[in-house]
Amino acid sequence: MDQDSLSSALRQAAAQLAEAGVPSPRVDAELLAAHLLGLGLGELRAAALRGAPAPEGLNDLIGERARRVPVQHLTGKAPFRRLELAVGPGVFVPRPETESVAQLALDLLQGIGAPVVVDLGTGSGALAAAIADERPDARVYAIELSELAYAWASRNLAPFGNRVTLRLGDLREAFPELEGRVDLVVSNPPYIPAGAVPQEPEVAEHDPQMALYGGGEDGLELPMAALATARRLLVPGGSVVVEHAEVQAAALRRLAQQQGFEAAASHQDLTGRDRALTARRPDEALTEDAAVGRPGNVEE
Numbered sequence: 569m570d571q572d573s574l575s576s577a578l579r580q581a582a583a584q585l586a587e588a589g590v591p592s593p594r595v596d597a598e599l600l601a602a603h604l605l606g607l608g609l610g611e612l613r614a615a616a617l618r619g620a621p622a623p624e625g626l627n628d629l630i631g632e633r634a635r636r637v638p639v640q641h642l643t644g645k646a647p648f649r650r651l652e653l654a655v656g657p658g659v660f661v662p663r664p665e666t667e668s669v670a671q672l673a674l675d676l677l678q679g680i681g682a683p684v685v686v687d688l689g690t691g692s693g694a695l696a697a698a699i700a701d702e703r704p705d706a707r708v709y710a711i712e713l714s715e716l717a718y719a720w721a722s723r724n725l726a727p728f729g730n731r732v733t734l735r736l737g738d739l740r741e742a743f744p745e746l747e748g749r750v751d752l753v754v755s756n757p758p759y760i761p762a763g764a765v766p767q768e769p770e771v772a773e774h775d776p777q778m779a780l781y782g783g784g785e786d787g788l789e790l791p792m793a794a795l796a797t798a799r800r801l802l803v804p805g806g807s808v809v810v811e812h813a814e815v816q817a818a819a820l821r822r823l824a825q826q827q828g829f830e831a832a833a834s835h836q837d838l839t840g841r842d843r844a845l846t847a848r849r850p851d852e853a854l855t856e857d858a859a860v861g862r863p864g865n866v867e868e
């Protein structure tokens with residue numbers, strides 16, 4: 569690769585990545601070059617037009633990407649809505665479709681002052697961080713079972729201080745002190761069926777298995793567990809949002825109804841696929857325990 573010309577280096581890098589089967593070779597080459605130069609993509613493209621030199625180390629990063637190491641692992645960061653999250657080995661890299669899940673959550677929070685939100689299986693902390701960022705009046709609780717992912721989430725949620733509580737643990741047993749006191753539960757749980765092998769090497773070889781497989785032949789054990797926990801945590805009238813695979817939409821709506829939710833509905837991602845469920849806990853009379861105090865007063 570010609571290190572004298574950024575423009576030439578990008579052309580050669582894109583060709584190398586395309587030959588390796590990388591889905592977006594030119595963009596990935598630009599992202600890696602921009603990372604090395606500390607530039608945005610617009611600035612990088614302007615620099616290439618000006619005849620700027622290629623950065624040192626680009627050959628090595630392109631070689632790693634050609635071996636299908638995720639570009640986010642090579643840069644150490646992943647964009648998510650208004651945020652830039654720290655990611656790397658041991659944590660699921662947040663995807664663009666989960667940004668749509670965050671938007672569903674934010675829409676459901678409209679009109680609720682100082683909402684209390686729980687993120688089940690937070691992974692990198694993407695959903696919890698996005699909600700805390702875009703609803704600064706929210707009190708957010710997040711739980712993660714993987715110690716490696718928990719470490720990444722700790723880093724990504726640290727800027728929000730005591731507005732976000734992160735706990736290491738199982739989503740099935742999450743936050744018993746909040747039972748019946750949460751306005752919204754969000755979850756992007758593992759949901760790939762047992763035995764299914766992801767086609768993309770970036771997923772199959774680099775995303776942690778713990779973050780992929782939902783349990784059972786249909787992959788719905790953990791999504792069902794997320795619904796059960798949400799039913800336990802939500803206030804009457806509170807809502808849940810769960811990301812899922814396209815083929816699971818009808819089954820998850822049915823399971824939500826069986827667990828006592830109403831208004832179960834599927835929502836499409838930007839590609840027109842059913843990728844998220846929303847449902848609401850019925851507006852039943854508040855119990856005395858649920859009516860005492862707001863979640864923001866819960867002892868840590």
